[in-house]
Every structure is written in C-alpha cells, then in structure tokens.
Amino acid sequence: MAAIAYVNGRYLPLAQASVNVEDRGYQFGDGIYEVLYVHRGRLADAELHLQRLARSLGEIELPAPMSVAALRIVIAEVLRRNRITTGLVYMQVTRGVARRDHPIPSPALRPSLVITARRKPEPPQDIADWTAEAITLPDERWARCDIKSTNLLPNVMARTKAQRAGAYEAILYDAEGNVTEGAASTAWIVTAEGRLVTRYLDRHILPGCTRAALIEALEGQGIGFEEREFSLDELRAAREIFLTGATSFIKPVVRLDGASVGNGAPGATATALFDLYLQHLR
Numbered sequence: 001m002a003a004i005a006y007v008n009g010r011y012l013p014l015a016q017a018s019v020n021v022e023d024r025g026y027q028f029g030d031g032i033y034e035v036l037y038v039h040r041g042r043l044a045d046a047e048l049h050l051q052r053l054a055r056s057l058g059e060i061e062l063p064a065p066m067s068v069a070a071l072r073i074v075i076a077e078v079l080r081r082n083r084i085t086t087g088l089v090y091m092q093v094t095r096g097v098a099r100r101d102h103p104i105p106s107p108a109l110r111p112s113l114v115i116t117a118r119r120k121p122e123p124p125q126d127i128a129d130w131t132a133e134a135i136t137l138p139d140e141r142w143a144r145c146d147i148k149s150t151n152l153l154p155n156v157m158a159r160t161k162a163q164r165a166g167a168y169e170a171i172l173y174d175a176e177g178n179v180t181e182g183a184a185s186t187a188w189i190v191t192a193e194g195r196l197v198t199r200y201l202d203r204h205i206l207p208g209c210t211r212a213a214l215i216e217a218l219e220g221q222g223i224g225f226e227e228r229e230f231s232l233d234e235l236r237a238a239r240e241i242f243l244t245g246a247t248s249f250i251k252p253v254v255r256l257d258g259a260s261v262g263n264g265a266p267g268a269t270a271t272a273l274f275d276l277y278l279q280h281l282r
Contacts (some may be wrong), residue, residue, distance in 0.1 A: 025094025069167035132168035139172035158183040190240035240267035
C-alpha cells in the first residue's frame with residue numbers, strides 16, 4: 001500500500017505530495033515541526049508535543065493552521081490511512097506561499113501544513129539492545145534552539161560527522177566548554193559522585209518532550225536530579241551518559257569519543273529510568 005501524506009487539506013500518495021516552490025519553508029526554512037512517537041495506537045506525550053508546537057508557532061509569529069482538536073483528527077486519519085499503530089508522525093507548519101522576500105508578509109499568509117507517518121518498531125525490552133556511541137562537537141547552531149525550527153543544517157552536519165565516526169549522536173558543547181544537548185536529543189549524565197544531571201532550559205536547548213515526561217516521572221518517584229550546566233570534562237568523567245528523545249526514549253551512551261563510559265555497559269540509573277519510561281509508554 002502506498003504511503004499517504006496530508007498536504008494542506010488533501011490526503012495524497014506520498015509520491016504525489018508536494019508544496020509550492022515559493023513556499024517560505026522551502027525558500028527560507030520559515031517554519032517549525034514536531035515528531036511524535038505512536039505506541040500501539042496512542043500518541044506518546046501528545047499534550048507536551050502539541051504545547052511545544054503552539055509555543056514554537058508563537059515565537060516566530062506563525063498562525064496555527066487549525067485548532068488542536070482538528071489537528072488531532074488529521075493525525076488520526078493519517079495513521080489510519082497508513083495502517084500504522086506503532087511508528088512516527090511528522091508534522092511541519094510553514095508560513096505559506098509568497099514572492100521571495102525576507103520580511104514576514106503582511107497580511108498573514110495561509111500557513112502550509114504537511115503530516116506524514118511511517119512505521120517504527122516498538123522500543124526494545126532489554127536496554128542492552130539499545131546502547132549507543134557518541135562523539136563531541138562544538139555547538140554551531142543558531143541562538144534560538146528552544147524553537148523547533150526546520151532550520152537544521154548544523155544538526156545535519158553534526159549528525160553526519162557522528163555517523164561517519166561510527167556513532168549514533170553528536171553531543172554538543174558551547175564556547176565556554178559546557179554541554180548543551182545532542183544534535184537530536186537531550187543529554188543526561190550521572191556524575192562521578194552519583195548525581196543525575198541535565199542542563200536547564202533556556203534559549204540554547206530545545207525543551208525536549210521526553211525530557212519533560214522523564215522529569216515528571218522522576219518527581220513522581222521521588223528521584224533526585226539537578227538541572228544545571230555541566231562541562232565537557234564532567235561529561236567525559238561521568239559514570240553514566242544517556243540521551244532522551246521521541247525516538248531515543250532512554251538511550252545509554254556506552255562509548256564517547258572512542259573511550260568507554262563507565263564500564264562500557266548501561267548503568268544502573270539509565271536501566272532503571274529505561275524501565276520507568278517503558279511503563280510510561282504503556
């Protein structure tokens with residue numbers, strides 16, 4: 001069965017789905033996106049993703065293409081037409097079609113909305129089957145990483161360097177030598193002293209939805225953690241490193257820049273949080 005995409009009010013075979021060449025998303029990257037994991041027919045952390053979508057739209061003064069209720073209906077229909085119960089939903093909203101000129105057009109354009117979906121396997125039941133390697137790279141992204149913009153060229157280049165090094169992720173650090181986040185994930189460490197740490201939210205990192213869901217679960221279980229800056233030296237000396245994201249779930253990093261992290265196997269904290277997150281998904 002051909003994959004079906006939603007494009008501006010129409011459900012089309014993916015091979016026929018297209019947008020205007022003067023869409024500002026194509027010309028300028030003038031748009032935002034969201035990726036949701038679908039687990040056994042349910043959208044994981046849907047409220048968090050839809051709230052972040054609304055926030056990103058507001059930050060770049062882009063009107064919502066439809067109500068949240070209508071958007072949920074369209075997402076459900078895309079999943080139904082593609083017969084997907086476990087997989088990913090990709091949503092992209094751009095400012096729309098206009099003659100190429102840098103300023104935001106006035107009056108506002110009709111936003112473009114594209115939604116696609118594809119099958120993905122369920123999370124593994126054993127964290128030992130879910131480990132990763134990572135490299136470290138300078139963070140060369142723009143100054144508003146809190147907006148889930150389609151402007152992802154630095155992320156693309158960082159992930160390509162990681163792939164070419166045989167790694168899953170690039171963990172980024174700023175000019176002061178402090179870790180920001182992964183190119184497509186949130187970075188966490190368990191320090192040499194046993195403290196669970198992730199960076200605080202500001203304009204330099206994306207407010208990860210899996211990060212937020214995990215923090216809620218940590219607070220519900222009474223598990224302590226710190227939101228603060230941590231340095232590249234702390235990262236390299238960490239007892240454990242793991243990543244969170246809509247497709248990473250809880251993913252332990254067992255090698256960093258070619259060196260083993262801890263004993264080179266998933267640590268006790270990542271293992272416990274992996275199990276906790278699987279419970280959350282179910």
